[in-house]
Amino acid sequence: MAPTPVSSIKIGHIDDIQELRKTQPMAVPDRYVRGMSERPTQLDSAPQSSSMHVPIIDLSKLVGGNENQSHTELSKLSAACEEWGFFQVVNHGIDLGLLEIIEKLAMEFFALPLEEKQKYPMAPGTVQGYGHAFVFSEDQKLDWCNMLALGVEPYYIRNPKLWPTEPVHFSETLETYSRNIRELCQNLLRFIAMSLRLKQDMFNEMFGVAVQAVRMNYYPPCSRPDLVLGLSPHSDGSALTVLQQGKGNSVGLQILKDNTWVPIQVVPNALVINIGDTMEVLTNGKYKSVEHRAVTHKENDRLSIVTFYAPSYDIELGPLPELVDEKQPCKYRRYNHGEYSRHYITNKLQGKKTLEFAKIQNNISS
Numbered sequence: 001m002a003p004t005p006v007s008s009i010k011i012g013h014i015d016d017i018q019e020l021r022k023t024q025p026m027a028v029p030d031r032y033v034r035g036m037s038e039r040p041t042q043l044d045s046a047p048q049s050s051s052m053h054v055p056i057i058d059l060s061k062l063v064g065g066n067e068n069q070s071h072t073e074l075s076k077l078s079a080a081c082e083e084w085g086f087f088q089v090v091n092h093g094i095d096l097g098l099l100e101i102i103e104k105l106a107m108e109f110f111a112l113p114l115e116e117k118q119k120y121p122m123a124p125g126t127v128q129g130y131g132h133a134f135v136f137s138e139d140q141k142l143d144w145c146n147m148l149a150l151g152v153e154p155y156y157i158r159n160p161k162l163w164p165t166e167p168v169h170f171s172e173t174l175e176t177y178s179r180n181i182r183e184l185c186q187n188l189l190r191f192i193a194m195s196l197r198l199k200q201d202m203f204n205e206m207f208g209v210a211v212q213a214v215r216m217n218y219y220p221p222c223s224r225p226d227l228v229l230g231l232s233p234h235s236d237g238s239a240l241t242v243l244q245q246g247k248g249n250s251v252g253l254q255i256l257k258d259n260t261w262v263p264i265q266v267v268p269n270a271l272v273i274n275i276g277d278t279m280e281v282l283t284n285g286k287y288k289s290v291e292h293r294a295v296t297h298k299e300n301d302r303l304s305i306v307t308f309y310a311p312s313y314d315i316e317l318g319p320l321p322e323l324v325d326e327k328q329p330c331k332y333r334r335y336n337h338g339e340y341s342r343h344y345i346t347n348k349l350q351g352k353k354t355l356e357f358a359k360i361q362n363n364i365s366s
């Protein structure tokens, strides 16, 4: 989240989905009904075979395993980043009690009366606070979702007025949670560098004081999950994203693999990690920032707590020379990361479109 743009955007009236559900549980306003090509066909169906499961990486084998184990896990990690752009990490070292508490507090926040949540309003065209991000016009289709998004690090991106004082302990728990997730990201970046045969601190040193933001997405049930999307298809602008799915969640996250939407199963105590656009650029497309979306459920609600981890805004980025050669010519130009972040947050979520910002045009192997 780059510094927020000043805007005079007109987005029209937006229903708060939770309130709508209370008064008209069966209603699906037109602004939420997707065109035929966007409607989800597979909802929470199980993947056809185990080869359709996102790889599971055991971090304890990378951190403390014997040479054989860590070598195997590192190969799994590199295959996951290349072929899936997603993996789930288990034994990640974060206290499971803390994951439970943040989930409980997030659920309590969304359960507050609307007037309380509206004390932290997300202004149109901005991405922090409670509301709908990435809405720029009155005719844009909307996501079946309520969100609370907050800039966390560095401190200057925070808007302290938007940090909830209810439920009590929300803000301090988010602080502890974010510190833990930051360490996890730094750890993962070390292993990702190793998997690319780069110096292990390459990314952590390059990123400077990394930017970290959190988005809590709450998807109420929907009487017509076949007509709406919880979250529009997009890739993340981050380097890495860490996504915590609510414990009892039904399946809702789907990723686009070989032109098919593949659901991500809820693995107890695991965190879902995905490669964002920034890492795709740095690796010259070797590691993929994969398009994903969220679908809703007829009876169940769903929560995701998502952390975006990215380089400091002031750094200049482009494909690493180590990953550019005759076979893999340079696919992306160099640019300032802050500029890319601004571009990302001032455009609606639309598949991988935002990455076109960085693509070198007339690229033969895009």
Ligand SMILES: O=C(O)CCC(=O)C(=O)O
Pocket: 215, 217, 231, 236, 243, 252, 253, 254, 292, 293, 294, 303, 304, 306
């Ligand atoms: O809720 C989910 O599973 C997807 C969330 C997501 O992709 C995001 O917040 O960027």
Ligand SMILES: [Fe+2]
Pocket: 234, 235, 236, 241, 292
């Ligand atoms: Fe995402």
